Amino acid sequence: MSPPDDTMARTSAAAEALPVPVETRLFGLPTGIWPRILAPLVIGALVLGLWEFAVRWNDVPPYVLPGPLLVGRTLVADWASLSASLWVTLRITFLALAAAVVIGVALAVLFSQSKWLEMALLPYAIVLQVTPIVAIAPLIIIWANDIDLSLLICAWIVAFFPILSNTILGLSAADHNLVNLFELYGASRWQTLRYLRLPAALPYFLAGLKVSGGLALIGAVVAEFVAGTGGSASGLAYRILEAGYQLKIPRVFAALAMISLSGVAIFLATSLVSHLLLRRWHESAIRREN
Amino acid sequence: MDTVIASSGASGPAPAEAAPLVALRSVSKRFGNGTLAVRDVDLDLAAGEFVSLLGPSGCGKSTLLRMIAGLGAPSAGTIDWPGRDEAGTGQRRELGFVFQDSTLMPWANALANVMLPLTLKKVARSEAQARAAEMLALVGLAGFEKSYPRELSGGMKMRVSIARALVMRPRILLMDEPFAALDEITRHRLNNDLLALWQRERFTAVFVTHSVFESVYLSQRIVVMAARPGRVMADLPVDAPYPRNELFRTSGEYAHLCRIASGKLEEAIGA
Numbered sequence: 001m002s003p004p005d006d007t008m009a010r011t012s013a014a015a016e017a018l019p020v021p022v023e024t025r026l027f028g029l030p031t032g033i034w035p036r037i038l039a040p041l042v043i044g045a046l047v048l049g050l051w052e053f054a055v056r057w058n059d060v061p062p063y064v065l066p067g068p069l070l071v072g073r074t075l076v077a078d079w080a081s082l083s084a085s086l087w088v089t090l091r092i093t094f095l096a097l098a099a100a101v102v103i104g105v106a107l108a109v110l111f112s113q114s115k116w117l118e119m120a121l122l123p124y125a126i127v128l129q130v131t132p133i134v135a136i137a138p139l140i141i142i143w144a145n146d147i148d149l150s151l152l153i154c155a156w157i158v159a160f161f162p163i164l165s166n167t168i169l170g171l172s173a174a175d176h177n178l179v180n181l182f183e184l185y186g187a188s189r190w191q192t193l194r195y196l197r198l199p200a201a202l203p204y205f206l207a208g209l210k211v212s213g214g215l216a217l218i219g220a221v222v223a224e225f226v227a228g229t230g231g232s233a234s235g236l237a238y239r240i241l242e243a244g245y246q247l248k249i250p251r252v253f254a255a256l257a258m259i260s261l262s263g264v265a266i267f268l269a270t271s272l273v274s275h276l277l278l279r280r281w282h283e284s285a286i287r288r289e290n
Numbered sequence: 291m292d293t294v295i296a297s298s299g300a301s302g303p304a305p306a307e308a309a310p311l312v313a314l315r316s317v318s319k320r321f322g323n324g325t326l327a328v329r330d331v332d333l334d335l336a337a338g339e340f341v342s343l344l345g346p347s348g349c350g351k352s353t354l355l356r357m358i359a360g361l362g363a364p365s366a367g368t369i370d371w372p373g374r375d376e377a378g379t380g381q382r383r384e385l386g387f388v389f390q391d392s393t394l395m396p397w398a399n400a401l402a403n404v405m406l407p408l409t410l411k412k413v414a415r416s417e418a419q420a421r422a423a424e425m426l427a428l429v430g431l432a433g434f435e436k437s438y439p440r441e442l443s444g445g446m447k448m449r450v451s452i453a454r455a456l457v458m459r460p461r462i463l464l465m466d467e468p469f470a471a472l473d474e475i476t477r478h479r480l481n482n483d484l485l486a487l488w489q490r491e492r493f494t495a496v497f498v499t500h501s502v503f504e505s506v507y508l509s510q511r512i513v514v515m516a517a518r519p520g521r522v523m524a525d526l527p528v529d530a531p532y533p534r535n536e537l538f539r540t541s542g543e544y545a546h547l548c549r550i551a552s553g554k555l556e557e558a559i560g561a
Contacts, residue, residue: 177393180361184387185410195409199397281396281438 066250071257074250082239082251086258089235092148092220093266096155100212103156104163105205112171112197113189122168129161133219137226151223151235158219162211170204171197203282206274213266221259309372310334311462311494312358317367319353319520327353329519331367337461340488340495342505342512344551346559350520351498355464358496359387386455386493388465392447394439394454400426401435404453411458425453428490430483445476449483456487462494469504481507482535489532502555506547507539514551516558523558526551 024031048068054060055067062070075082107125111118137154144150174196182192224237234242236255243251278285312335319328328350335341335358343351357364394403401422408418423435429449439447448468455463469477485508488495499505505512506528514524528547530538538544 175393177389177391178395180356181387181389181393181406182410184359184361184385185407187410191410195406196395199395202397281440283440 063247063249066253070250071253075254075257078251078254082236082255082258085234085236085239085255086262089217089220089224089237089259090262092151092155092223092235093216093262095152096159096219097213097216099152099156100160100163100216101209104160104208104212105167108164108167108171108201109193109198111168112193118168125161125164128157131157133158133222134226137223140223141227147227151220151227154223154226155216155219158222159212159216162215163205163208166204166208167201170201173204174200203274203278203284206270206277210267210270210274213270214263217259217263217266308336311337311371313368313370313372314354314358315368315370317354317357317364317369319350319357319362320365326519328357328364329521331520331522333513333522335462335494335496337494338492339511340485340497340509342497342499342509343515344499344502344505344512344555345515345520345523346517346555347500348520349515349517349558351515352466353520354515355466355496355498358462359385359464384458384461386458386460386463388448388451388455388463388468390467390470392439392444392451394447394450396439399436399438400431400442400450403439403450404457406454407458422453422457425457426450428456428487429453443476444472445480448472448480452484452487456491456493459491460493462496463488465495465497467498467500470499470501477504478539484508485532485534502548502551506544506551507534512551512554514554514558516561523561524554526554 026034029037052067052069055065066074107121111122133154136157137150140153141147141150144153178196178200179192182196187195220235221237224235225241228238228241236259240252240255243249243255275285312333314331314333317328317331317333318326320326331354333354343354345351353362356362357369395406398406401419404422404425405418408421409415413421423432426432426435429452431446431449431453434442434446439450442450451468455465469480472480481504484495495508497505497508509528512524512526512528513522514526515521516523530543530547
């Protein structure tokens, strides 16, 4: 068979003569990335500057609204105790996220194998999702009889639904003709799952993971608020409550800043994982050159 | 040029001495919504022949092809495989199917896509890789093993799809308007390459199309179908020698055959 003309020739004499657009770099990163990094930083600096100015101009006392400089100084001064609490909260967050991934994906796979199971169980998963976590957290704390475990359960309840519903959608989103093709070759259920449904579900699962990452953090913090545990192993939420009672408002803001930055970091991490897994084939991860 | 109009119940011009590879008898298909997609089709497919199913959209040619593949059973009638060596389980693995869309797995590279039928049959990985690479080379894609579908052009994706369908060395290759979405130049090249593959591998080819020119260029036999309900209107032999090439495409014989097929298609649309 002759070499096809419709193939996109990798190199040809004519193509080699044309100038290739060179990706320029600045401080090790492609120049195109910098606006994405700098734009939010400039906005952040502007808002913080205005905030600092407003606090000083109006002489707002720090126990009402501390300026960002004071919050920053508090963050540095209280780093030892706050970072220990941050670690406690993050540990719950990541354990809850891991449990959400394992149980969410396992349930989705189970549902994809049996429509009866899905019909019977999915409504209860939805009930779990729409129940306000603040309302049931006290009950969970009583039932679990262990603070760490109850915090984990609360954070998991909040985090697992996006992974479950997205993975269910992804598992049924495989190309209909590809499903036919697998049938034609006599593929077993397990083969269809492994070679077709799971890879097809991956982009959906990853979209769910991005949402669940943030929700796990929110769930952990909310559950800690309700639990209000004291002692050395307390999370950031307890530090916020404690500082609030003592009118150490700059410390409240410092803890809040830590939670926000953790949320941003989790989002960036899940986005990076998603990009790395999908960059070769999925539309969402492909940079188009027009 | 002698043409045979198949009346309902008459068998096609398959050689009488050998049993046909596939025999369809009074095959009908009614969908769940009540549509009669195919009515009372009798069709014999001889081993090694190239047959086109030609007809307007909605004439049930794709439905017929899918039933031959075993995707959806007929509502009435039988599809037998008398020309098959061993009875029972062998049927499916002897079959290759090409969809209108290339239907590749976007997360797998060209080699892994072609390997799929072998992977599903649990062929050893090293052997599967070797056979898939050989098949890719045969469709003109040597060197593109590691390319992902999104990095390939439409014609190249269709080549990968054909390689995947042929990697099991099937007795029969079923194609559902495989080149309909491609541009004219690419389609001509793929038509030529498909004929070369057919002559080399000696499989039975069933090619669904709505293009008169494509069906005349490719086939030994054109089965013209009419719509609503889908049924066989005519069974035209195309008595032109292979290999066929651009000379054939520009010959008076080709034009004459196209005129006959076109006439039958007009009748089928009017019917």
